[in-house]
Amino acid sequence: MRTATRYDRQMYALMNRREAAPLYATTARRRALVAVHVALTAAAAAAWLAMVVADVFWATFAMLGLLLPWVVATGGINAATRGLLELRGRMLDERQLAERDRVRAIAHRATTTLLLLGTAVFGALLWTTGVEADGGLVFAVLFTALVVHWLMPLWVAGLRAEDDVHGDADDLP
Numbered sequence: 001m002r003t004a005t006r007y008d009r010q011m012y013a014l015m016n017r018r019e020a021a022p023l024y025a026t027t028a029r030r031r032a033l034v035a036v037h038v039a040l041t042a043a044a045a046a047a048w049l050a051m052v053v054a055d056v057f058w059a060t061f062a063m064l065g066l067l068l069p070w071v072v073a074t075g076g077i078n079a080a081t082r083g084l085l086e087l088r089g090r091m092l093d094e095r096q097l098a099e100r101d102r103v104r105a106i107a108h109r110a111t112t113t114l115l116l117l118g119t120a121v122f123g124a125l126l127w128t129t130g131v132e133a134d135g136g137l138v139f140a141v142l143f144t145a146l147v148v149h150w151l152m153p154l155w156v157a158g159l160r161a162e163d164d165v166h167g168d169a170d171d172l173p
Contacts, residue, residue: 015083024080
């Protein structure tokens with residue numbers, strides 16, 4: 001087993017900082033944080049698609065405006081999960097490795113279900129209306145599927161994170 005590198009130790013320290021704790025201190029706050037992250041991701045993806053597919057100029061500014069809140073929300077979820085998905089396996093204990101596997105399995109099932117539903121709806125729409133698929137629409141659907149697949153483990157981990165348990169040892173200076 002390899003020992004932790006300087007990068008591993010820095011990432012571990014970063015993921016275990018407590019400055020953002022008020023964002024995720026309770027289950028309700030973590031759920032709200034994940035919901036905000038989902039909304040920010042959807043808005044940024046829509047802005048990017050508007051910029052690329054529809055060639056809308058203002059979408060660039062919308063994306064830039066959404067970037068900082070999205071990064072803060074991502075950092076809050078990563079802090080709530082103590083870097084469960086960002087740290088290398090050698091920095092996690094057995095319980096964390098098992099939780100990471102569970103999170104990835106749940107996220108995979110959720111993404112598969114969403115892709116199945118999306119494909120069925122899109123196929124039914126094409127079949128019943130007889131309308132040819134527009135390349136921009138297909139690209140938008142594929143891009144959306146990619147973003148959801150990429151971020152679903154983070155969202156699931158944020159929803160599954162548990163409240164911190166403070167013992168007497170935590171109160172020491």
